[in-house]
Structures are given as structure tokens and as C-alpha cells.
Amino acid sequence: MHLNWIPCRFIGVTTVALLAAACGEKPPAMTPHTPEVGVVTLEPAAVPVTTELTGRTSAFLDAQVRARVDGIVLRREFTEGGAVKAGQRLYKIDPAPFIAQLNNAKASYAKAQANLISTTAQAERYKVLVASNAVSKQDYDNAVASQGQAQADVASAKAAIDTAQINLGYTDVTSPVTGQAGISQVTPGAYVQAAQATLMVTVQQLDPMYVDLTQSSLDGLKLRRQIQEGRLSTSGPDAAKVTLILEDGRVYSEQGKLQFSDVTVDPSTGSVTVRAIFQNKDRVLLPGMFVRARIEEGVNPSALIVPVQGITHDQKGTALAMVVGKDNKVALRPLVTSATVGQSWVVESGLNAGDRVIVEGIDKVRPGMEVKAVPAHLPEAPADAATAAAPAAATPHPASGA
Numbered sequence: 001m002h003l004n005w006i007p008c009r010f011i012g013v014t015t016v017a018l019l020a021a022a023c024g025e026k027p028p029a030m031t032p033h034t035p036e037v038g039v040v041t042l043e044p045a046a047v048p049v050t051t052e053l054t055g056r057t058s059a060f061l062d063a064q065v066r067a068r069v070d071g072i073v074l075r076r077e078f079t080e081g082g083a084v085k086a087g088q089r090l091y092k093i094d095p096a097p098f099i100a101q102l103n104n105a106k107a108s109y110a111k112a113q114a115n116l117i118s119t120t121a122q123a124e125r126y127k128v129l130v131a132s133n134a135v136s137k138q139d140y141d142n143a144v145a146s147q148g149q150a151q152a153d154v155a156s157a158k159a160a161i162d163t164a165q166i167n168l169g170y171t172d173v174t175s176p177v178t179g180q181a182g183i184s185q186v187t188p189g190a191y192v193q194a195a196q197a198t199l200m201v202t203v204q205q206l207d208p209m210y211v212d213l214t215q216s217s218l219d220g221l222k223l224r225r226q227i228q229e230g231r232l233s234t235s236g237p238d239a240a241k242v243t244l245i246l247e248d249g250r251v252y253s254e255q256g257k258l259q260f261s262d263v264t265v266d267p268s269t270g271s272v273t274v275r276a277i278f279q280n281k282d283r284v285l286l287p288g289m290f291v292r293a294r295i296e297e298g299v300n301p302s303a304l305i306v307p308v309q310g311i312t313h314d315q316k317g318t319a320l321a322m323v324v325g326k327d328n329k330v331a332l333r334p335l336v337t338s339a340t341v342g343q344s345w346v347v348e349s350g351l352n353a354g355d356r357v358i359v360e361g362i363d364k365v366r367p368g369m370e371v372k373a374v375p376a377h378l379p380e381a382p383a384d385a386a387t388a389a390a391p392a393a394a395t396p397h398p399a400s401g402a
Contacts, residue, residue: 035369038360038376039324040307044353047303047341050243050294053274055213057289060277061177061205065090067192068170069098073200075188084175084203091173091200093192098171102164109157116150123147170194179205204287209280211244211256212273213293217265220272242276245292246284254279258295304351305344307378310359311335321351322358322365324373330358332367 071093078090123143130140175181182202192198244252256278265272276293278285312320319335335350351357358365359376 034372035361035364036372036374037322037324037358037362037365039356039358039373040310040376040378042304042306042351042353042355042357044302045305047300047305047339047346049297049300049339051215051219051297052292052294053213053215054290054292055211055274057285057287057291058210058212059179059204059206059287060208060210061179061203062287063176063179063203064199065173065175065201065203067093067173067196067198067200068194069093069167070193070195071095071097071171071191073186073188073190073192076184076186078175078181078201080181080183082181084179084181086175086178088175089172090175090181090203091186093171093173095168095171098164098168102161102168105157105160105164109154109161112150112153112157116147116154119143119147119150173200175203177203177205179203206283206285206287207280208277209285209287210259211242211276211278211285211291211293213276213295214269214271215261215274217270217272220261220265220274241296242278243294243296244276244278245294247290252278252284252291256293300346303341304347304353305341306347306351306357307344307359307376308340309378310357310362311337311345312362319345319350321347322362322367323351324356324358324371328370328373330365330367330369330371 074092074094076091078084078088084090123140123146126135126140126143129135130137180203182204184201185199186192186201192200240258242256242258244254244256246252256276259275259277262273262275274295276295306321310321314320319337321333321335323331323333325331333350335345336348337345338348339346356373358371358373359378361371365371
């Protein structure tokens with residue numbers, strides 16, 4: 001006969017179970033495993049409060065150089081895209097017709113002066129003769145009137161000279177501002193007209209540069225109220241700082257300042273324009289670029305921030321967080337979030353200082369379950385990333401709970 005050996009520990013457990021069953025007792029139940037979760041304990045922190053807006057860049061000065069006299073363009077005296085200075089000649093219009101007009105005006109002026117001398121002498125002679133009744137009073141009055149007309153002719157001729165000189169000066173088309181010239185709209189030989197205000201070239205000053213941002217009228221009202229109440233400044237060292245995000249997602253190296261908020265609401269969009277100014281020494285910014293800007297409105301000294309791992313959203317978009325209570329049981333909290341700071345949410349309501357929020361192991365717990373809470377091991381953000389993320393404190397998120 002072949003015997004199978006049974007381990008003694010199995011025999012012992014079986015015997016205990018049989019004896020317990022014979023005595024009417026239930027076998028001892030296995031103790032359930034208490035899950036371990038990583039938590040962060042909330043503490044108030046100072047968080048910058050910012051508003052993110054979209055907009056476009058525009059030149060600090062934008063001068064459209066147009067023809068002010070009629071004529072043929074003889075030459076262009078600048079390089080397209082190059083730097084020009086205020087007063088620098090950009091084009092030369094044929095001056096010959098205007099030189100002729102000036103000479104004609106000078107001749108008319110000389111003629112008027114000669115006539116004035118003659119009429120003045122006659123009026124002086126008649127003044128003596130009329131006293132002795134040698135000429136009639138009417139003849140004297142006519143001589144005085146002729147003198148006055150001759151004086152008017154002299155003044156008119158002098159004004160004609162001034163006008164001719166001005167028009168001759170307009171044949172030198174100069175830059176009204178210092179900046180960069182754009183594409184020339186005319187070439188040598190082209191005929192330009194003052195009546196049509198022919199556009200010849202555009203000169204723009206690109207340093208500094210304006211950024212015109214679009215803001216809803218409601219947010220604009222809040223911004224203007226903050227400026228009026230002194231919580232937000234538009235001038236001096238305390239002027240509100242503005243951070244610019246370029247089209248490729250990079251943060252612009254220069255920090256701007258808030259200039260003003262427009263006083264007119266666009267009726268078609270219900271928005272207002274907010275203008276900021278940025279230095280642009282390296283010519284990174286060009287007019288018409290689409291950008292995003294973050295305006296620092298202040299600092300919230302007691303904000304509660306929760307890592308993104310600790311917040312989920314239900315089907316309605318309500319923000320939710322799992323919190324470990326004093327009894328080590330899990331509770332589900334609906335939240336209202338307003339912004340992000342780096343990799344964390346700013347919580348407006350739903351949590352309090354000292355709450356332990358689960359950020360690790362959320363998928364293995366349920367509300368009401370008893371857990372073991374241990375400090376979470378979150379990766380530290382790089383210093384440069386944290387610096388870049390700090391201004392994002394008021395980026396709105398559509399999934400914030402209400």
C-alpha cells in the first residue's frame with residue numbers, strides 16, 4: 001500500500017477547523033488589509049493672482065509717409081527694412097515745377113512792393129494838396145485806398161512765397177519718426193498725388209512695443225476698479241507687471257508694464273482693449289503677432305494649493321478631492337478651483353488648512369474606507385520650470401467646480 005504524506009501544518013489547521021465546527025463555533029475571520037495612501041497636508045501659501053488675456057502686438061509709433069505734393073518720384077534714398085531717423089530724406093520728388101512757382105511768387109512780391117511804394121508816395125502828396133484844396137477830397141480818398149490795396153497785394157505775394165517754399169520743401173519726403181522702414185510702395189518714376197494722399201512707405205518704431213489685449217467688459221470693469229482703488233498701478237515702480245507668452249509657447253524675456261484699459265466697449269464683442277508696453281531691443285516682437293499675456297493683479301497670501309494628482313472631475317465638470325479625516329476614513333469633497341500654479345490647483349472652497357488630501361493611491365480607495373495615510377512623495381519641479389509656472393496663477397479652467 002502506497003501512503004501520501006500530508007504536511008503537519010495542514011493537519012493542524014484542519015483539526016482546529018473541525019473542532020470549532022463540532023463545538024458550533026465559526027472559524028476566525030481574516031483581518032482585512034488597510035490600504036496605504038500618499039497625502040499632502042494643506043497649508044496656506046502666497047500665490048500671485050494673475051489674469052491671462054490674448055491679443056496682438058502693435059508698433060509704438062506707426063507713421064504712414066504719404067505724398068503731400070503732386071509730382072514724379074526721382075529717387076528713393078533708404079533701404080527697405082532698414083533703420084531710418086526722424087527728418088531723414090526718404091524720397092526726392094521732381095522739384096522743378098515748385099521752383100518755378102517759387103520764382104513766380106517772388107516776382108509777384110517784388111511787383112507788389114513796387115506798387116506799394118508808388119501808391120504810398122501818391123497818398124502822401126495828396127495829403128498835402130488836399131489841405132490847400134489843390135485836389136479834391138475824393139481824389140485823396142482814392143489815393144489812400146490804392147495804398148491800402150497795394151499793402152494787401154504785398155502781404156498776399158509774401159504768403160504765396162511761403163506756400164511755394166513749403167510745397168518745394170515737400171519734394172523732400174522725410175521720415176517723421178525714428179524707426180524701421182517697411183516696403184516701398186512707389187518706385188522712381190512713379191507719379192504721386194497729394195489729393196489721393198499716395199502712400200509711399202510706412203515707418204514704425206519697434207522699441208518699445210505695444211501689446212493690445214482683449215478683455216471682457218466685466219473683467220475690464222474689475223480691472224479698472226482695482227486701478228482706481230489703488231490695488232493695481234499703471235505707472236511708477238509699482239506698475240502692474242505683465243508676462244508675455246509668444247506664439248511658440250515660450251515666455252518673452254522682457255517683462256512689460258500695464259499702461260491703461262480702454263474706456264469704450266466694442267458693441268459687437270462686448271470686450272475692451274487693455275494695453276501693455278514691452279521693451280524690444282532685440283526686435284523679437286513684430287507688429288501683428290498673436291500673443292498671450294499674464295497680468296499680475298496682486299498676491300493671495302493665504303491660498304490653498306493642491307497637486308493636480310489629487311483632483312479629479314465628474315461628468316458635470318465638478319472638481320473633486322479625496323480627504324483623509326481624523327478617523328483615517330476617506331471623504332469625498334466637491335471643490336471650487338480658480339487657477340493653476342505650476343502643477344497644482346488653487347482651491348477657492350471645499351478644503352481647509354490642515355486637510356490631508358490623497359494624491360497617491362486614489363484609485364484603490366472609496367469614500368468611507370479606512371486608510372493608512374503617509375506623506376506623499378511628489379517629484380520636485382525644476383527651478384526654471386517653477387519660475388516659469390509662477391505667473392500662471394490665474395489661468396482659468398473650464399472644469400472648475402461651481
